[in-house]
Amino acid sequence: MHGPPGPRQNLHDDPPRLIICHRWIMANNAKWAQMNNRAVIHPAVKLRHIRAFLDIATQGSLSGVARAQGITQPALSRTLAELETLLGQPLFLRQGRRLVLTEQGALFRRHAEAALQSLEAGAAALRPGSGGTIRVGALPTVATRFFPRVVLRFRELRPQTLLAVETGPHFYLMRLLREGAIDLMIGRLPGASEMAGLSFDHLYEEDIVLVARAGHPLAGRPLPRMLAESPVILPPATALIRPQVEEYLASIGLAGLRPAIETVSLALGRGICLTSDALWFISRGVVADELDRGLLAELPIGARFLSGAVGMTRRQETATPGLPALEEVARDIARQAPGSWRPDQSSPAEA
The missing domain is CATH 3.40.190.10 (Periplasmic binding protein-like II)
Structure with a gap:
């Protein structure tokens, strides 16, 4: 931090207006850093900051998010400005009438989504009869025969856990995986250039x-x-x-x-x-x-x-409750005799 900034033009509103930054935040940053040199995130960052940021990142607009949350656009803009000040980084840039994530914003979004998902899963686990939600992306190669068997077996073992399944092409599911919109992708092995920050668990050929x-x-x-x-x-x-x-x-x-x-x-x-x-x-x-x-x-x-290889791709930091159990069910079904779920591989093409 380089001292408290004065009023600055708000990049998040249209038309432009002034945002009054919370000077007490800036004034106390140095003192807080000296008192707590182990923590990284400022203690003034609240859940409302994170939710507002993620909603804006999804919609690309302040006005739509403000209407959905039942607050005024200036109030939402102040919340976003507070978060940017606390993090010390710009999170959005304006392109036309839309807000787009900066490089720092995209990086923070991935971690913020994962953190919020973990909090929601933890809260769900405390409610009787709730097993939380696991979000899975299924590529076409597994969506017809293999993954339905995984779903049915997993439901027998964990009936209280909801499986929310997305289907679609590889590039679409990879984007959802990196953005934290799904916890796991099942299908063919991604290309080597796509695997940074991800892990792949081989199931079968x-x-x-x-x-x-x-x-x-x-x-x-x-x-x-x-x-x-x-x-x-x-x-x-x-x-x-x-x-x-x-x-x-x-x-x-x-x-x-x-x-x-x-x-x-x-x-x-x-x-x-x-x-x-x-x-x-x-x-x-x-x-x-x-x-x-x-x-x-x-x-x-x-x-x-x-x-080619078929398996499970996930973010390395993913810690969704119930996900290890789902992965083990997938491994178990993949280990079964080919005739139990796969067609006979000794076809004329393999002769």
Whole structure:
């Protein structure tokens, strides 16, 4: 701290107005630091500061948060200014009519969300009949068969704990994980460049398959011809399995093949395949039930390298109550015999 600041222009209001900083905070910072050299956060930081900051970070607006909290916008602006003064860092910048987090604000948000979640989980644990909430992101590769079994087993063991599940593409769930909006992500191993501050717990290996509707008119023809003459569905460019599929296509002379559609959605991919001659590259776990029921057929591609690790990704500092129990259930189901939840892996593609 460099002494108490005078009135400054408020970057958080529109139109600009003056904020009177709490001079007693600044005047006592040096004294407090001398008395308590072990603590990092100023004792004047209150829960209302943290909640206001997190709500503003989510909405990007003071006016909407003020209405939701039933307070005036100037009062909310003062709360935010107090927090910035206590932390000694600017948390937001104005871009147009929105407030966006500074680098310091984004860093503080991750830790503030985790701390608030831990407090709420602790309070929930004190209420009879409440087991708290675990928020999980499930990627498509586990959402159809593996994770439903985890959910049902976990509910038998911890019926009072609520599982709040988000589904979506990899980049979306990774963002939620880093922001603290989910506690755990289950799916394929993220790229090495994405793993800073995260840990990955391997569960099993899963291959990528090429599927089509049963009775496809080109079945039995050379695969390059089938791919050249049929509409092809590829995973989106942001999907973790896309680079492997492209490497395979290049290995059979079809580098740069333009797909008709890009998706990993079971509902969309299945619907297209069942009503057309489309061929779909997708993780086996997404279409496992359709293959078992004979709605879709797997086409032999003869490539063993089209596989990858599936597991659990979490922030290293996450300490959500009940999460270790959920992870152990997932490990236990992954260790079960393949026939108990996974399709037979000895398919023509692996022969």
